[in-house]
Amino acid sequence: MMECNLNCKNCLKKLCTHSIPIFASLEYAQLEKIANLTVHRTYEKGGSITAEGEGFDFVAILHGGSAKAHKTTPDGREQILYVFSAGDFFGERNLISGKKADYGITALEPVELCMLYKDDFKKIMVQNPDISIRIIEELGERLSHLENAVQNIGVRSLESRLAAALLELAAKYGRDGAGGLTINMPLSREGLANYIGTARETVSRKLGALEDDGIIHSEGARSIVVADRKALEQLAGIYS
Amino acid sequence: MMECNLNCKNCLKKLCTHSIPIFASLEYAQLEKIANLTVHRTYEKGGSITAEGEGFDFVAILHGGSAKAHKTTPDGREQILYVFSAGDFFGERNLISGKKADYGITALEPVELCMLYKDDFKKIMVQNPDISIRIIEELGERLSHLENAVQNIGVRSLESRLAAALLELAAKYGRDGAGGLTINMPLSREGLANYIGTARETVSRKLGALEDDGIIHSEGARSIVVADRKALEQLAGIYS
DNA sequence: CGTGGATTTGATACGGGTCAATGAGGGTGG
DNA sequence: CCACCCTCATTGACCCGTATCAAATCCACG
Numbered sequence: 001m002m003e004c005n006l007n008c009k010n011c012l013k014k015l016c017t018h019s020i021p022i023f024a025s026l027e028y029a030q031l032e033k034i035a036n037l038t039v040h041r042t043y044e045k046g047g048s049i050t051a052e053g054e055g056f057d058f059v060a061i062l063h064g065g066s067a068k069a070h071k072t073t074p075d076g077r078e079q080i081l082y083v084f085s086a087g088d089f090f091g092e093r094n095l096i097s098g099k100k101a102d103y104g105i106t107a108l109e110p111v112e113l114c115m116l117y118k119d120d121f122k123k124i125m126v127q128n129p130d131i132s133i134r135i136i137e138e139l140g141e142r143l144s145h146l147e148n149a150v151q152n153i154g155v156r157s158l159e160s161r162l163a164a165a166l167l168e169l170a171a172k173y174g175r176d177g178a179g180g181l182t183i184n185m186p187l188s189r190e191g192l193a194n195y196i197g198t199a200r201e202t203v204s205r206k207l208g209a210l211e212d213d214g215i216i217h218s219e220g221a222r223s224i225v226v227a228d229r230k231a232l233e234q235l236a237g238i239y240s
Numbered sequence: 241m242m243e244c245n246l247n248c249k250n251c252l253k254k255l256c257t258h259s260i261p262i263f264a265s266l267e268y269a270q271l272e273k274i275a276n277l278t279v280h281r282t283y284e285k286g287g288s289i290t291a292e293g294e295g296f297d298f299v300a301i302l303h304g305g306s307a308k309a310h311k312t313t314p315d316g317r318e319q320i321l322y323v324f325s326a327g328d329f330f331g332e333r334n335l336i337s338g339k340k341a342d343y344g345i346t347a348l349e350p351v352e353l354c355m356l357y358k359d360d361f362k363k364i365m366v367q368n369p370d371i372s373i374r375i376i377e378e379l380g381e382r383l384s385h386l387e388n389a390v391q392n393i394g395v396r397s398l399e400s401r402l403a404a405a406l407l408e409l410a411a412k413y414g415r416d417g418a419g420g421l422t423i424n425m426p427l428s429r430e431g432l433a434n435y436i437g438t439a440r441e442t443v444s445r446k447l448g449a450l451e452d453d454g455i456i457h458s459e460g461a462r463s464i465v466v467a468d469r470k471a472l473e474q475l476a477g478i479y480s
Numbered sequence: 481c482g483t484g485g486a487t488t489t490g491a492t493a494c495g496g497g498t499c500a501a502t503g504a505g506g507g508t509g510g
Numbered sequence: 511c512c513a514c515c516c517t518c519a520t521t522g523a524c525c526c527g528t529a530t531c532a533a534a535t536c537c538a539c540g
Contacts, residue, residue: 071387077395081387093380096373102384132372133336139379140333144342146386147311147321153393154437155317158528189487197394199529204488221487221537398496429519439497444520460505461519 022134065111163235262374305351403475
């Protein structure tokens with residue numbers, strides 16, 4: 001989208017504002033200006049970026065790594081709502097309302113974050129009304145995601161949910177390789193279980209079943225090869 | 241919020257734009273102007289307002305009655321995502337993206353709708369940037385709702401979900417009366433089941449159990465009296 | 481090469497889905 | 511005004527899926 005990528009190796013690093021959908025309508029000079037307002041932070045794997053119920057007066061853009069947004073019940077059961085990866089952002093909800101975050105965000109891998117103070121972001125929004133539209137679009141996407149999640153968990157079978165989750169992760173973390181699409185799993189088995197609303201043992205069993213059927217092939221715990229994508233799509237789409 | 245309520249009996253009727261959160265920042269004259277652009281329609285109970293996958297180039301404001309937003313799988317399993325009542329609106333998602341609705345909306349009771357053509361609405365948005373903010377807020381609310389729903393269905397017990405759903409409906413459709421809060425249920429048992437992701441028989445059983453415990457008292461199929469709100473909140477909040 | 485956490489596998493129990501039958505309203509027509 | 515019927519709700523019996531508990535194994539890392 002911007003030609004500077006090739007002739008400016010530091011471009012992406014310096015401009016965390018680049019490639020963020022909500023800033024897509026801005027000029028380069030403006031992106032640079034905004035980038036100068038950002039605060040950069042890193043988190044190690046497992047580090048807590050926000051805790052549930054904590055105040056949060058930034059808009060944060062994930063610049064590297066991946067993170068999960070999750071709600072946890074007092075008795076320790078965790079439901080993962082989103083898995084964020086590079087380019088995703090969060091904190092937009094607290095922008096206007098000033099409400100506290102109603103979920104926690106935890107790094108799954110080492111994370112680099114670019115943060116923009118709420119007040120700065122508001123100024124930018126006022127100066128660039130297009131951004132509101134982009135945010136509405138993005139929120140719409142998230143609504144879609146959750147609407148699907150509700151339906152999945154509510155009425156679709158476990159197998160179907162698992163297949164859908166694998167396809168979703170494949171889209172974000174997959175690379176084509178020998179023998180099919182290789183997914184570099186950001187989530188542990190337990191994480192995957194908490195994402196699709198089941199127990200870790202069950203994930204093991206179902207993945208085992210998929211492997212027996214030759215649909216996937218798991219290489220270590222953090223790498224899954226999708227051998228038969230069509231079959232997965234069948235499982236995910238044809239609600240049994 | 242507007243003083244005209246008392247001395248203008250037709251005010252609410254004429255101005256379907258009144259009392260809609262997203263128009264809260266507008267002047268009366270402007271509300272009137274917008275109201276003149278609206279198209280009014282009514283639907284009978286059970287009538288389909290939008291089918292899943294259908295194009296929809298209105299923003300619709302529910303002026304009376306109630307409706308459910310639902311996704312249905314090919315094999316007929318329905319998951320209810322939202323229950324809309326007077327003052328709620330929908331269709332905002334298709335505003336910008338032009339995407340098709342990814343859920344259907346069906347009247348639960350006779351519904352009166354005020355519709356605004358997409359193009360008109362866009363014009364209004366441009367003239368009143370505040371509206372974008374309101375929409376972002378409202379979308380944020382819906383995200384919260386769904387995030388809770390995902391967690392509820394994913395990790396909380398059936399009993400807990402049912403209690404939470406009753407409290408939610410009580411907030412919208414409840415009136416204080418003799419013996420406690422009376423909920424005028426817009427949803428049938430089957431609807432309630434589809435809302436919390438279970439089977440109608442199970443809803444019957446669990447409601448029966450709640451009645452045995454003296455927590456609720458059901459009067460006919462469409463009216464439930466909450467006798468012990470505290471106990472319900474316990475069930476809803478203390479995830480078993 | 482050992483240690484601890486994650487994963488897999490196995491055995492068991494229970495919640496809740498499904499099927500089937502019965503019961504309660506509420507509207508319709510005689 | 512009553513009897514009938516159709517729909518919705520309730521109740522019961524049974525069984526499957528999956529959570530849970532327990533143990534073995536694998537793997538990553540020091």
